[in-house]
Structures are given as structure tokens and as C-alpha cells.
Amino acid sequence: MIRRAINNLLLRGKYIVNMANNLICAESKKSRPFTVIVEGNIGCGKTTFLNYFKKHKNICVLSEPIDLWRDCKGHNLLGHMYSDPKKWSFTFQSYVQLTMLNHHVLPTPCPVKLMERSIYSARYCFVEKMKRDELLSKPSAAVIDEWFQWLTKNTPINVDLIVYLRSSPEVVYRRMMERNRSEEKSVPFEYLESLHQLHEEWLYYKTLHHCPARVLTLDANLDLESIEEEYGKFEPHIWNLGILNSN
Numbered sequence: 001m002i003r004r005a006i007n008n009l010l011l012r013g014k015y016i017v018n019m020a021n022n023l024i025c026a027e028s029k030k031s032r033p034f035t036v037i038v039e040g041n042i043g044c045g046k047t048t049f050l051n052y053f054k055k056h057k058n059i060c061v062l063s064e065p066i067d068l069w070r071d072c073k074g075h076n077l078l079g080h081m082y083s084d085p086k087k088w089s090f091t092f093q094s095y096v097q098l099t100m101l102n103h104h105v106l107p108t109p110c111p112v113k114l115m116e117r118s119i120y121s122a123r124y125c126f127v128e129k130m131k132r133d134e135l136l137s138k139p140s141a142a143v144i145d146e147w148f149q150w151l152t153k154n155t156p157i158n159v160d161l162i163v164y165l166r167s168s169p170e171v172v173y174r175r176m177m178e179r180n181r182s183e184e185k186s187v188p189f190e191y192l193e194s195l196h197q198l199h200e201e202w203l204y205y206k207t208l209h210h211c212p213a214r215v216l217t218l219d220a221n222l223d224l225e226s227i228e229e230e231y232g233k234f235e236p237h238i239w240n241l242g243i244l245n246s247n
């Protein structure tokens with residue numbers, strides 16, 4: 001008799017714990033922002049894209065933390081990486097990975113989070129390129145990869161949509177030269193060409209690495225006047241999905 005009562009209580013307990021777990025899951029799903037990562041080559045117009053969406057108070061826009069990369073406790077890691085890549089690529093990419101992780105896990109009350117690049121492009125495009133060019137030694141690339149594997153398995157990095165600003169290397173090379181960032185003055189055309197190839201294989205042909213979410217591809221070769229119109233076409237995707245996700 002008592003045994004049966006205990007069993008009953010245990011069963012009920014399990015039921016309540018399950019219910020609570022389901023509620024917690026539903027609640028965390030509800031409060032997690034719909035997360036969009038904006039990807040593409042250097043100079044493809046990510047900043048213009050993000051600026052277009054900054055006007056909405058319900059979208060949290062996280063630009064690439066380039067100021068941090070230029071000033072890590074007084075050290076310009078971006079500058080070091082371009083001026084002596086063999087010596088500094090590991091240091092720079094380790095810091096990029098940390099700052100990207102920070103953006104991925106940053107809480108926001110907004111229903112939509114829009115991030116410029118991600119821990120994925122850090123690993124699949126930039127680290128991959130440096131590894132292939134032997135700017136990162138095999139042991140250094142292995143350490144970055146171990147961190148990447150651990151972080152993507154054990155931290156809440158959620159991506160719901162990837163916007164790929166697809167451009168040709170010729171167009172982005174011209175834009176990069178025009179914007180005249182001091183660190184980027186020595187970047188050769190071939191560098192952009194192979195970064196382009198890595199983005200294509202990852203996001204367009206999907207033959208390299210894994211795609212963490214659905215990809216929307218935009219023509220980023222358009223000049224800056226007509227590109228806003230192109231961005232406008234994608235606004236409903238970001239809004240609708242964001243609203244769906246928060247309901």
C-alpha cells in the first residue's frame with residue numbers, strides 16, 4: 001500500500017519535473033532572439049547592410065568589434081596581423097574567436113539579433129585561409145580548431161539565418177582600396193580572391209564545412225545607390241522570421 005503510494009508520488013514527481021523542463025524550454029525558446037549572421041568578403045558592403053537595419057529599435061545590430069581588434073589592452077592586433085602575419089595570425093584569430101563568441105552569447109531584449117560575421121566565418125574562411133597559406137602553423141590551427149569545436153558544442157551559439165552578401169573579388173578589391181583602411185593597404189587581390197572562393201564553397205555551393213542555418217544570398221555587386229533597394233526586399237524575411245520566433 002505504502003509502496004504504491006510512493007510509486008504514485010514518484011511518477012507524479014517525474015511528471016511535474018518534465019512539465020517544468022518543457023516550460024523552461026518553451027520559455028528559453030521564446031526569449032532567444034532570432035539570430036541573423038551577415039557574411040561576405042572584405043568590402044562586400046556588410047556595414048551598409050547593417051546600417052540599413054540599425055534604424056529599427058527592435059533589431060539589435062552587432063558590428064564587427066574592429067575597435068577591440070585594434071586596441072586589445074593597447075595592442076593593435078589587426079595591424080600586427082597584416083604587417084607580420086606569420087608572427088601574429090594566431091594571436092589575432094584567437095582574439096577574434098573570443099570577441100565573436102561574446103557577440104553570440106550576448107543577451108538582448110530585442111526579438112532580432114543581427115551580427116556582422118560569426119565564429120563560423122572566423123573558422124571556415126579566415127582561419128582556413130591562414131592555415132592553407134601556412135601563416136598559421138599546423139599546431140596553432142589545431143588549437144584554434146579545438147577551441148572552435150568545444151565552443152560550438154558547449155555554448156549556446158544559435159544561428160537562424162545567414163545573409164550572404166555575394167560579391168566578385170574585383171568589386172570588393174576596388175571598394176577596399178577606396179575605403180583606405182591603413183591596415184588593409186597591403187592586402188593583395190589574390191587574398192580577396194581566395195577568401196571569395198572559401199565563402200562560395202561554404203555558403204553558395206555548400207561543399208565545404210557545415211552551414212549552421214538557411215542561407216539567403218544577395219547580390220552585393222550592385223552600386224551603393226541601388227543596393228538599399230535590394231536590402232529592402234530582404235527586410236520581411238528578417239522581420240517575419242523574427243516575429244515567428246518570438247511567438
Ligand code: 8LK
Binds near residue numbers: 066096118122126
Ligand atoms: O573586417 C575587418 C578586417 O579584419 C578585414 O581586413 C578582414 C579582417 N578580418 C580577419 O582577418 N579575420 C576575421 C575577420 C576580419 C572577421 C572574422 C570573423 N575573422
